[in-house]
Amino acid sequence: MDFDFTFFALLMTNGVLIGLMYSLIALGFVLVYKATDAINFAQGEFVMMAGYLAVLGAFGVNFWLGLIVSVLGMAAFGFVLERVMLRPLIGRPVVAVIMATIGLAAVLRGIWPMLVGVDTYNITLPISDEPIELGPLLLQPVQLFGAGVALAFLAGFTWFFLKSRMGVAMRAVADNQQVAMAMGINVERYFALAWAMAGLVAALGGVVWSSMLGVDTHLALIGLKVFPVVILGGLDSIVGAIVGGLIIGVVESVAAGYLDPYVGGGTKDFAPYVLMILVLMFKPYGIFGKRKIERV
């Protein structure tokens, strides 16, 4: 069999674009984990909720209005959620927080179909859906748009955590809550901020993904798909989210392109997990995760 370079390049670009869109969702996990040391298992449901808000917020008429409703709505949702559900759990074991998010995921998955029915809604981006030709490759404008948004936000949050005083304070909170408190950092406010930011990126991810997949409860499964991305990249690293997203995107795409014809499909869904397990054997904190510091 001849090696078809065009086919390979197509799989690669497709993988890279999808991967960046995964990174955008992964960023939601990273933000919460960075500040609170807990994993938000409801991140996929956040994305689904954001999709519903984007569609229904503007009654499907205006895309931009829908986007604004979704972004504000999700940020507010994250903020309120921290107040109501997570603040009482401060000082309890992290497992309690994780269980609470799993419960929240189930609730969200149940409530939204109850409110709006089980139909699939569509979002149309205000850009043309004519594929863009790049040499032999055809690129989907939706994917390019998604990847662009992802890159912009990943860069923005990287700057925030490394250079801004608020970002440094947030990392200090993640490192040691008690000491941060004694240094005059209002820990609860930063938790609320982290959740609001997680809501915000979920809103963007939700809009981007639902314009590709449509909005229904299946959108929540994206949380599960992105899980290997964050584990692979390291739960608290934004760079890790990008690299993890790219790797998973490419692996998925290439696996689907080359293996599916032989096994009859489905490799796309498990290849990322196989890779995740392999990486964890060698790098238990992920590729870019912070390791526990032990001085000898």
Next chain:
Amino acid sequence: MLSLNNIEVVYDNVILVLKGVSIAVEAGKITTLLGANGAGKTTTLKAISGVLRTERGEVTKGNIEFDGKRIDGMRPFDIAKIGLVQVFEGRRVFEHLTTEENLIAGGHVVAQASKVREGIERVYSYFPRLKERRTQQSGYLSGGEQQMLAIGRALMSSPRIILLDEPSLGLAPMLTEEIFGIVQQLRDKEKLTVLLVEQNATLALEVADHGYVMENGRIVLEGDAEKLRQNSDIKEFYLGLNEVGTRKSYRDVKHYKRRKRWL
């Protein structure tokens, strides 16, 4: 400047740890709080800085005043804002942040970015070694450097009083002396008030102006550092000297165990 009036602290609603502690800390002085393990020294500091509540502890009786204002019951980050910072036992730097980021986080309550910059330079002038390590992850600093960083970080908010919890823990004697020397400088140059908790009584009484001795959640003795150094009980139980002032030998201990006179 800071006064604890007969405070009682209860953990978990049942465990009584402090049984009526009264301490007065004078402005511009180093006051030391001595005592054995489990006497309640750290709990006293945590009660003052307000972090007690995160450990399910509570001040149930008495009150704590800072500049004539009651601070018991205030939230820890609000207490830090009014100029009272605790340096924790065991250094507790933000391990994954660099040295400089630790200092930035310490200056969180300072509103202006330029003031934070000034603060960082001031800390570097007292601890030049931190400047060499400014971009290094603080978790990998040596113990002494971490202790310097912990103190420097506390100074970033320009506090009027700092609570120092066992700065000598796990450090070589020479380093400890260096750090204590800097604490004295801070008192003399910056008019900083210090409440120092120590197990190393010899050293603490050398740098301090005033001292308290704690045992089983009570203050059992207080006085000027000079006077405490001369006190025969302190000599016997904390400085390890007997009446004549010579080192104690194990043989004497076996024959005759001196009773603490304050009990």
